[in-house]
Amino acid sequence: MNIIIADHYDNLCEVSADIVKKCVRTQESAVLGLATGSTPIGLYKKLILDYQSGDVDFSNVTTFNLDEYVGLSRSHPESYNKFMNDHFFQHVNIHPDNIHIPQGDHPKLEAECKQYEDLIRYAGGIDLQILGIGSNGHIGFNEPGSDPEARTRVVRLSESTIEANARFFGDTALVPRLAISMGIKTIMEFSKHIVLLANGEEKADAIQQMAEGPVTPDMPASILQTHHNVTVIVDKKAGQKLKNQSLYRTS
Ligand code: GLP
Secondary structure (H helix, E strand, O other): OEEEEEOOHHHHHHHHHHHHHHHHHHOOOOEEEEOOOOOOHHHHHHHHHHHHOOOOOOOOOEEEEOEEEOOOOOOOOOOHHHHHHHHOHHHOOOOHHHEEOOOOOOOOHHHHHHHHHHHHHHOOOEOEEEEOOOOOOOEOOEOOOOOOOOOOEEEEOOHHHHHHHHHHHOOHHHOOOEEEEOOHHHHHHHEOOEEEEEOOHHHHHHHHHHHHOOOOOOOHHHHHHHOOOEEEEEEOOOOOOOOOHHHOEEO
């Protein structure tokens, strides 16, 4: 696990955007795994600016998002579909046919999950997977206790995630209780390179345990210690509880 402690959030966004751009430029048709949440918003902003200045071209890129709330239509203001359109897709030239996000209001959720998994496999896996992390260590919506062997499936959100995401819905009662999420196994097996981003002190405990604690389903992100190609980029606040600071690169 390669850990980079960025000076501040803008710096984290620049470093991660450089990794995405390198992937898009070097792969003939790059497959990107994308994340939602407030953390990657600055990364998407940077990529949009770079696209607008002609620095990067997404015309041959395919994307797969990590997750989506169950029960929300694509146009629901809090759907991850809408989030991705607003913050990234509508501003760049990724072909709409190449954008994949689980359909949260699909009438047959199990079939949708299986098909999603198959689509990633047919695409040849994911060249670069962007991840955020929940304060409880979740990746995608793989909550503490998730089976490390799990594939894309319907999951139940933990109480802490419902609380954390209530800020977007205005009321805890409005937060969907279920989501479709790529599984831990999906992420681990299909991703050739994983970049996990975290900023802010509310992520500091999760980052320390994820990187330096035991590998355990109680801290889902800790399994990334066993992946062959992981880059973790944190700002100083999210990295402040890491014990082996001297081992990590700063930028
Ligand atoms: C959400 C998403 C995750 C995301 C996490 C952190 O629940 N399902 O993919 O990484 O929470 O979000 P944020 O970046 O807003 O802290």
